[in-house]
Amino acid sequence: MSVTSFYPVLMSSDVAAAARFYRDLLGFEVTFGTDWYVSLRLGAFELALVDHGHPTIPDGFRATPRGVIVNLEVEDVDAVHERLTGPGGLTPTLALRDEDFGQRHFIVEAPDGVLLDVITPIAPSAEFIAAFADA
Numbered sequence: 001m002s003v004t005s006f007y008p009v010l011m012s013s014d015v016a017a018a019a020r021f022y023r024d025l026l027g028f029e030v031t032f033g034t035d036w037y038v039s040l041r042l043g044a045f046e047l048a049l050v051d052h053g054h055p056t057i058p059d060g061f062r063a064t065p066r067g068v069i070v071n072l073e074v075e076d077v078d079a080v081h082e083r084l085t086g087p088g089g090l091t092p093t094l095a096l097r098d099e100d101f102g103q104r105h106f107i108v109e110a111p112d113g114v115l116l117d118v119i120t121p122i123a124p125s126a127e128f129i130a131a132f133a134d135a
Contacts, residue, residue, distance in 0.1 A: 007046035010114060011057065013064050018049045018111035025084060064112040077104050077120035084108060100125040
């Protein structure tokens with residue numbers, strides 16, 4: 001098998017609005033677009049959006065995402081937090097915080113109920129390291 005690409009395709013109730021979110025807030029570029037499907041790229045990373053009611057989606061699966069978290073790892077989570085959640089911005093569903101397991105992050109809701117987890121790795125706590133030292 002020779003793989004040429006591998007990326008998620010999120011089903012959307014409003015492809016244009018979802019594409020604007022990823023383009024305008026996160027800096028993705030549209031590489032292909034129709035009214036029912038949009039391909040996006042951010043550096044080496046790809047994401048696509050498809051209308052959840054499009055006939056290419058098998059019957060019984062035409063729904064928007066549920067239980068999906070998309071991680072976006074950045075160099076400075078605090079700066080991204082300020083830009084995305086500042087005055088008039090998005091409301092975090094998880095406040096900016098440090099995790100013992102080695103992340104500083106926050107979560108916002110992206111279109112269609114997708115959760116966007118914005119992360120900067122940090123050193124894990126001594127307690128976390130000790131708990132898994134023999135694992």
